[in-house]
Amino acid sequence: MRLIAVMLLGVVLMTSCVRKKKEVVEPIDTSSMVHEVAVKKVLQANAYTYLQVAENDQEYWIAVEKMEPQLGGTYFFADAMEMKDFKSTDLDTVFSSVFFVQKLSTSKAASSPAMANPHGSAQGRQSVELDQSIQLEPVKGGITIGQLFASKAEYAGKEVLVRGKVTKVNNEIMGRNWVHIQDGTDADGSYDLTLTTDASIAVGDIVTMQGTVAVDKDFGAGYFYHVIVEGAVVK
Template sequence: MKLLQSVLALMLFLFGINATAQDPHTDSGLRKGIVQEVLQVSSYTYLNVLEDGEKKWIAVPTIEAKLGEIYYYKGGMAMPNFQSTELNRTFDSVLFLGSITSAEAINVDSGMVDPDAPKEDVVPAKQPTLDQLELNIEAVEGGIRIATLFENPQQYAGKSIKVVGEVTKFTPSIMGKNWVHFQDGTSYEGAYDLMITTQEILAVGDVVVFEGVIALDKDFGAGYFYKVILEEGVILD
């Protein structure tokens, strides 16, 4: 019996389970994951975590993570049968998160990230939005501003252009494409949000230069209609 108790105690220790106390962070509504595997791609870190005795895949904007580390998170968007072109792998499901945080960066009383925690303990992230942002993004040589594009769409129809901006929303793997809402701080008659389709993986808040072909009055069906859209977007270094 003593041997069985010792083995059970060892298993609880190895899996980070405290048999005598509840985790105050999970009590506050946060979810806890223990890192089992780490996969890095250009803009994301995929983590296979142990959560409540089950393994699952989550993805967050790039971080440095190690096996055995414990992270906490809320929310997220689950993507079933998610195909990663960079990893050449299809996951049964991946939960995409804006951020995760370590135990040291959490206020136990509120269950939220402690603003006074050391910056290295917190993974900062912007939240997706379709609202117009106040941005001050410098133009790139040879690039087109979003306001100019919306003002003179016929001039660029069917042509390849460059545009610099910030990712305000990212939706992966719909109709074989990733969908990016993109702003650069300019607008024309209320139009400021450029839709981009791409195979690139990005995070909200990324500021990049895209090159792609402009199409007009594009109807993908199922309510996906765009007067102006940049297709086959690739990120330029």
């Protein structure tokens, strides 16, 4: 009997540990363009800060690039991209639902829907500022970012080789890393190219990457890319 009791206690403890790995939240109310939230809990990972927040009678999780929020503080953000059953490798935790936002603001006026997309901006607008100091020659056998945007239909579904300087990185979203590069070329104001990759890349790196072009790619929730290179690898 004592052995059985010990075994039952072990099962209870193991079940308790598993339950702690799954964060359950109610769906966010997306009827408001700007959300005002109070921070209830903070979890720090390597690249992201996860916050359990309260908005009116709702509590849910959001994730932003690494920051030091004030516990109990009030913040604002615009539309967010929801990831369901999202696993944070750093925290070894699965969130039933977490909303990725690019930036929390202490001012409601500073929040706008375009700030919410962790990869780019709504409707394909360029969210990364043009770095005029970047002037790179295309790699042999490759194309420039300007050429890609100017002739996107020609390259749709094809592999391309591009070279650029990394201007922004968002890691571990939808099971991949999102890398923005520029090379000094553009087409009608489109100068920042987004690539998805498994590679670990840092802002400021100059990289040559090869991947498959997708055009007019819609990930839902207003996150749309006129051109994106998927499954890119460093060459």
